[in-house]
Amino acid sequence: MSWRKKDMTGSRKNLNDMQSITKDRISKEGMMYLFEKNFGRICQNDTKPISEIRGKALSSFRELGFPNKRMEEWKNTDLTESLGKIYDYNFDPVSGVAGKNIFQCNIPHLDTAVIGQLNGWYISKDVPLIELGNGIIMGSLAEAMVRYPAIVEKHLAKYAAFGNNGLTALNTAFAQDGVFIYVPDNVQSPKPVQMINVIQYTTDIFLQSRNLIILGKNSRLSLVHCDDSYNHEGSFSNIVTEVFLDENSFLDHYKLQNLNNNSTLISTTVMQLEKAAHLDSHFLSMNGGLIRNNTRIDFQGNDGVANVYGLYLMDRKQHIDNQVFVDHAKPGCTSNEIFKGILDENSSGVFNGHVLVRKDAQKTNAYQSNRNILLTDTAKANSKPFLEIYADDVKCSHGSTTGQLDSEALFYLRQRGIGEDSARMLLLYAFAAEVVSKINIPQLRNSIEDMIKKRLQGELQICEQCVLHCTTPEHPIEFNIDVSKI
Amino acid sequence: MLLSIKNLHASINGKEILKGINLEVNEGEVHAIMGPNGTGKSTLASVIAGREVFDVTEGEIKYKGKNLFKLSVEERSREGIFLGFQYPVEIPGVSITNFMRTAVNEQRKYRGLDPLPAGEFLKMMEEKKKLVEIQSNLTNRSVNEGFSGGEKKKNEIFQMAILQPTLAILDETDSGLDIDALRIVANGVNTLRTKENAFVVITHYQRLLDYIVPDYVHVLFEGKIVKSGFKELAIELEEKGYDWIKKEFE
Numbered sequence: 001m002s003w004r005k006k007d008m009t010g011s012r013k014n015l016n017d018m019q020s021i022t023k024d025r026i027s028k029e030g031m032m033y034l035f036e037k038n039f040g041r042i043c044q045n046d047t048k049p050i051s052e053i054r055g056k057a058l059s060s061f062r063e064l065g066f067p068n069k070r071m072e073e074w075k076n077t078d079l080t081e082s083l084g085k086i087y088d089y090n091f092d093p094v095s096g097v098a099g100k101n102i103f104q105c106n107i108p109h110l111d112t113a114v115i116g117q118l119n120g121w122y123i124s125k126d127v128p129l130i131e132l133g134n135g136i137i138m139g140s141l142a143e144a145m146v147r148y149p150a151i152v153e154k155h156l157a158k159y160a161a162f163g164n165n166g167l168t169a170l171n172t173a174f175a176q177d178g179v180f181i182y183v184p185d186n187v188q189s190p191k192p193v194q195m196i197n198v199i200q201y202t203t204d205i206f207l208q209s210r211n212l213i214i215l216g217k218n219s220r221l222s223l224v225h226c227d228d229s230y231n232h233e234g235s236f237s238n239i240v241t242e243v244f245l246d247e248n249s250f251l252d253h254y255k256l257q258n259l260n261n262n263s264t265l266i267s268t269t270v271m272q273l274e275k276a277a278h279l280d281s282h283f284l285s286m287n288g289g290l291i292r293n294n295t296r297i298d299f300q301g302n303d304g305v306a307n308v309y310g311l312y313l314m315d316r317k318q319h320i321d322n323q324v325f326v327d328h329a330k331p332g333c334t335s336n337e338i339f340k341g342i343l344d345e346n347s348s349g350v351f352n353g354h355v356l357v358r359k360d361a362q363k364t365n366a367y368q369s370n371r372n373i374l375l376t377d378t379a380k381a382n383s384k385p386f387l388e389i390y391a392d393d394v395k396c397s398h399g400s401t402t403g404q405l406d407s408e409a410l411f412y413l414r415q416r417g418i419g420e421d422s423a424r425m426l427l428l429y430a431f432a433a434e435v436v437s438k439i440n441i442p443q444l445r446n447s448i449e450d451m452i453k454k455r456l457q458g459e460l461q462i463c464e465q466c467v468l469h470c471t472t473p474e475h476p477i478e479f480n481i482d483v484s485k486i
Numbered sequence: 487m488l489l490s491i492k493n494l495h496a497s498i499n500g501k502e503i504l505k506g507i508n509l510e511v512n513e514g515e516v517h518a519i520m521g522p523n524g525t526g527k528s529t530l531a532s533v534i535a536g537r538e539v540f541d542v543t544e545g546e547i548k549y550k551g552k553n554l555f556k557l558s559v560e561e562r563s564r565e566g567i568f569l570g571f572q573y574p575v576e577i578p579g580v581s582i583t584n585f586m587r588t589a590v591n592e593q594r595k596y597r598g599l600d601p602l603p604a605g606e607f608l609k610m611m612e613e614k615k616k617l618v619e620i621q622s623n624l625t626n627r628s629v630n631e632g633f634s635g636g637e638k639k640k641n642e643i644f645q646m647a648i649l650q651p652t653l654a655i656l657d658e659t660d661s662g663l664d665i666d667a668l669r670i671v672a673n674g675v676n677t678l679r680t681k682e683n684a685f686v687v688i689t690h691y692q693r694l695l696d697y698i699v700p701d702y703v704h705v706l707f708e709g710k711i712v713k714s715g716f717k718e719l720a721i722e723l724e725e726k727g728y729d730w731i732k733k734e735f736e
Contacts, residue, residue, distance in 0.1 A: 412575040412629075415535055416589040416645065417563035417596070426588065430579025430628075 026083040026206070026236070028065040031170060032058075034089060041091040042176055045145045049153045057162045057172035064166035076350045076382045077292055077321040082236055082264035087206035091176070093121040112194040112224065115139065119199055120207035120237070121177050135184040138193060141212055144180035151182060155214055159242045159298065160270040167266055171240040175210035178239075181223070185216035185246070192222035192252075192441060197239075199227075199263065204234035211241040215249040215277075222252040222441060227265060234262035234289075241269045245277035247301060252440050253281040256448075259288040261316060268294040273333075275301030282439060283339075284448060285312040285320050286455050292321040299326075299333040299361070310339035311435040313455050314347035314379075321350040324368075328361040328391075337368045340435050342428055342456070343379035350382045357389040357396065364391060368398035373405055373431055428456050487548075488513050488653055488684050489534075494545035496533050503529040505709030506545070511653070514681040518695055518720060519688045521706035522728045527688045528572055530706070531657040535569040536562050549653070564596040566652030566683075570642040570659045577629040582641065583611065585629050586648050593649065614647040618674045636667035643674040650678070655686045660694040672697030692724035705731055 024030060035042065035058060043051060066083060067074040113130075115138055116123050122140035129139035129147060137148065145152050162169035179195050197209065215221055229235060245251055251271075259265055265288055271279055285291055297306045312320040326335045341349045351370040372381035385398035405427055413423035432452050439445040489511040496504040503526045511517055521527055533540050534547065536559040547554040549565065557565065577585070591601040602610075611625060618640045630638050639659050646654055656675070660668055675685060675698050687698055695703075695717065703720045705713040707728075712735050713719065723731070 406575075406577075408575045409577050411537055411559065412571065412577070413585070413589075414559040415563055415569050415571075416585070416649065417560055417593040418589050419560050419592060420558070422588065422592065423560075426580055426585075427577070430577060433579040 024086065026066070026085070026087070028062070031174075032062060035173060038091045042174060045142050045176075047145065047149045047153060050145060050149075050156065053157045054173050057157070057169045060162050060169035061166055061173055064164070064169060066166055066170075073323065073352070076348075077290070077319065079264070079290075082290055085204050085234055085236070087204045087234070087236055088201070089206045090119060090121075093118075093123075093177075112192045113138070115179050115181075115193060115195045117179060117195065117197040117209060119201055119205060120197065120209035120239075122179060129180070134187050134190075136187060136189060137180070137182040139180060140177055141175075141180040141210055142177040144182075144212070148182070151214065152180070152212065155242065155244050156210075156212055157242075159244065159272045160240050160268060160296075165268075165294075167238050168240055168268055171208045171210060171238050171268070174208045175240070178209035178211040178241075179213075180211070181213045181221070183215045183219040183221050183249075186218045187216065188220035189222065192224055192444075194224040194226065196226045196228065197237075198230055199233075199235045199237070199259070200230035201233055201235070204236075204262075206236045206238075208238045208240075211239070213241065213243040213251075215243075215245045215251055217246045218248045219246070220250045222254075224254045224256065224441075224444065226256040227259060227267070229259045229263055232260050232262060234264075235259075236264045236266075238266045239268065241267070243269065243271040245271065245273045245279060245304075247275045248277065249274075250278045251280070253279065254439070254441075254444065255281070255283045255293070256286070257284065257288050257291055258286040258451075259291070261287070261289045261318065263288055264290045266292045266294070268296075270296045270298070271306070272298045272300055273304040273306060275330075276303045277301065278304070279306040279308075280438070280440060281306070281308045282435070283308070283310040283312075283322065284435075285310075285314070286451060288314075288318060288320065290319045290321075293323065295322070295324045297324075297326045297335065299328050299330050299335075302330045303332040304330070305333070306335045307438070308335070308337045308339075309435045309438045310337075310341075310351075311432055311452075312339075312341040312343075312349060313432070313452065314341070314349060315344035315458075316347060317345075318347045319349075320347075322352070324351075324353045326353075326355045326366065328355065328357040328364045328366065331361050331391075332363045333361065334365040335367070336365075337370075337385075338435060338438075339370045340431060341370075341372045341381065342375065342431065343372060343381055344375040346376070346378045348380040348382070351384065351400075353385040353398070355387050355389075355396065355398075357387070357391050357394055359390040361391045362393045364394040364396065366394070366396040370400045371431075372402040373428065374402060375405065425453075425456055429453060432456075487511075488550065489686075490546075490548040491534075492546050492548075494530075494533065494547065495543045496529060496540045497543055498529070498540050502543070503540070503709055504533065507706075507709070507711060509704065509711060511684050511686060513652075513684055515702065516679070516685045516687065516698060516700045518698075518700035518703045518717075519686060519706055519711075520690070520692075520703060520720065520723060522732070523690065525706050526709045527706050528657055531569055531655045531686075531688055534562075534655060535559065535567060560592070561596075563649075563651075564593050568646050568649055568651030568654045570639075570646060570654065570656035572657040572659075572661065574630045574633075574638040574642055576631045576633075578631050580629050581627065582625040582629055582644075586611070586625075586645065589645075590648060610648065614644055617647050617677060618644045619670050620644055635662040636664065639663055639667065639671055640674075643671050647674060647678060650683075652683050653686070654678075654683065655688065657688045658690060659687070660689055660691065668694065669697060692720045695720045707731055707735055 128143040162172045353368040355366045368385040370383045381402045383400040491509040494507040704711045
């Protein structure tokens with residue numbers, strides 16, 4: 001066995017610390033071994049119920065292992081290469097990484113409460129858990145397990161089922177930290193919360209953070225969740241986010257992904273909606289080596305609304321896979337999915353939308369749409385919208401198109417004197433605009449418009465200094481990482 | 487001479503459509519090209535505008551003395567060639583305002599001019615909207631998306647008014663128009679006529695020529711101009727129908 005021959009400068013953990021390194025390509029056995037060796041650290045904050053969940057999840061993972069291409073839901077996304085690397089695994093927060101100015105590039109003019117995560121660990125200047133005057137609690141999940149065990153136990157691992165999903169089982173068994181947000185009944189968050197998960201490490205890293213977002217009855221929250229990377233090292237992120245929307249609550253959710261080409265991101269988001277809850281969810285994928293978004297929406301009360309929008313702009317050998325499962329278990333709910341993708345060079349995109357309308361879910365409205373533009377002969381799109389309906393009084397429809405840029409429209413624009421490059425840009429941007437226009441926060445919409453224009457012109461790439469390439473970082477936020485406070 | 491077409495042959499997918507067109511257009515002139523369906527009228531317009539699906543197999547086109555085939559689609563436009571589309575394309579997500587601002591500024595850049603200040607651009611838009619009597623809010627909508635047939639054609643004339651071309655080719659701009667829309671379209675064209683520019687009006691019916699009076703009328707049949715004359719020729723065609731031409735030619 002040979003260790004990689006990369007430059008080992010920086011603050012990388014001791015190479016001899018075998019317990020923190022996956023020894024060979026990632027395997028089920030290797031992960032089981034890591035768990036055993038680091039049991040004490042993984043479970044240090046566990047209450048009894050959480051410890052039990054971990055045990056069950058570990059058994060499930062032992063049974064299921066990692067997904068492979070023989071599984072129907074993974075046949076278009078191959079993890080072999082991602083799993084074939086050697087990664088560092090940090091069972092303690094990583095110290096010594098230059099954190100100064102790392103979050104300087106949040107959305108300009110957007111006044112948000114920022115929660116920072118570095119390599120999956122919550123970081124803060126001095127407080128691991130912020131308790132706002134209005135009762136909102138946000139911060140580290142690890143700290144919430146200690147301070148608010150009753151809330152955490154009530155919701156953790158209750159929505160993201162792990163019995164049939166190896167990666168969710170693995171995350172559930174290993175999860176140590178992540179973001180915890182609790183909005184009490186009748187409280188409306190006055191400003192958006194921005195979760196920024198940055199990956200910055202000196203070598204390839206494997207991380208599994210776990211996020212828990214709870215919205216009480218009649219509450220309201222805007223949440224901007226960013227996954228970014230800062231350097232070109234590889235990473236494998238297996239992130240699970242559980243969201244609970246109690247009766248009549250409203251969540252405006254944004255998932256912004258801008259990662260380097262050596263990254264693998266498996267982002268599982270499970271959202272449970274109680275009666276008349278309303279969810280707007282936006283998946284905006286700008287860059288990433290391999291991104292898999294597993295999104296599940298469970299209507300557990302009547303009259304819920306879920307709008308799920310997706311936009312992905314991929315090039316090189318990037319791969320994006322959006323799996324959206326909507327469970328209409330109760331009557332009168334509305335789900336609306338619009339996913340659009342622009343695939344350039346050798347990139348590939350997958351959309352699998354599955355809407356299940358159960359027998360009792362009468363008066364369901366469900367719509368699914370996936371449209372792709374392929375800019376080259378080598379870009380690929382695989383699109384499968386799928387409706388499974390057992391109720392008889394429903395309105396459901398779906399559509400899928402994949403094609404080239406409209407040559408008639410291109411000619412029309414050029415005939416008016418617009419150069420070919422500008423005309424292509426205008427059309428691509430117009431294609432994306434349908435999804436962008438759904439962004440409810442004006443400053444964020446402007447910023448995303450700007451990012452998309454840069455992305456389409458090939459100017460937005462991950463960068464050592466600044467992932468978002470903001471022109472005016474007006475709200476520089478500094479985090480000094482104090483490990484003792486994590 | 488503004489436009490000179492000599493022995494133009496063009497084909498699509500190996501099928502020859504234009505079989506030796508000759509046409510000369512000077513500044514200040516209005517030419518009408520008439521003829522039955524499927525004889526190559528739209529193909530001629532497309533070839534002049536530079537649509538790439540057509541292969542020019544023989545002949546030449548000179549525009550302002552230059553070889554037109556050496557210019558790209560956008561360069562032809564920036565040199566003053568405008569095509570009014572028979573079927574204007576819908577472009578969801580691009581507003582007319584944004585479209586025209588981009589077009590005007592790219593054209594200005596080509597002429598070495600700075601972008602038009604936003605205020606001046608909007609003022610010009612308002613003026614031109616009045617000319618073609620289009621609703622004020624139409625320009626905030628996506629280009630042609632959900633427009634009625636009449637709105638689409640008025641939008642073509644509106645764009646022409648903004649870009650002020652030297653040579654405008656209007657491809658069946660009258661088709662599908664009611665009498666009011668036809669009058670508005672024609673009025674737009676007549677207002678824009680000067681001694682410096684020229685129009686080639688392609689039409690199937692003589693009706694449009696009651697409103698836009700041509701200097702010359704040409705009949706295109708089976709890929710060739712088989713008859714040329716003055717405005718009286720259009721009236722004769724209306725009376726006798728195209729069968730008369732067909733018989734004479736065959």
